[in-house]
Amino acid sequence: xxxxxxxxxxxxxxxxxRRVLSLLYPAGxxxxxxxxxxGGADSVALLRVLCGLYPAEKRHCLKVLHFNHxxxxx
Numbered sequence: 001x002x003x004x005x006x007x008x009x010x011x012x013x014x015x016x017x018r019r020v021l022s023l024l025y026p027a028g029x030x031x032x033x034x035x036x037x038x039g040g041a042d043s044v045a046l047l048r049v050l051c052g053l054y055p056a057e058k059r060h061c062l063k064v065l066h067f068n069h070x071x072x073x074x
Contacts (some may be wrong), residue, residue: 010050017049030058036065 001009008014025031035050037043047064054062 009016011049013045014049014053017046018053020057021053030061032061032063036062036067039066039068 032056033050035043035047037047047062050062051059052055
């Protein structure tokens with residue numbers, strides 16, 4: 001495992017997401033997972049963590065949910 005992969009695996013957010021996924025999908029029974037993202041740093045970071053934890057052959061099961069309410073003045 002290279003240094004970047006090791007840092008990823010040791011991050012507390014990754015460990016917590018792995019713990020929650022193991023409760024949701026016991027025995028690696030990966031299923032479709034909808035992830036609501038705002039486009040902000042926190043939700044995009046969560047999406048990146050989940051993409052890193054889901055097995056490559058199951059990443060098509062990750063569904064990103066986003067709706068722009070146009071509430072920000074951007």
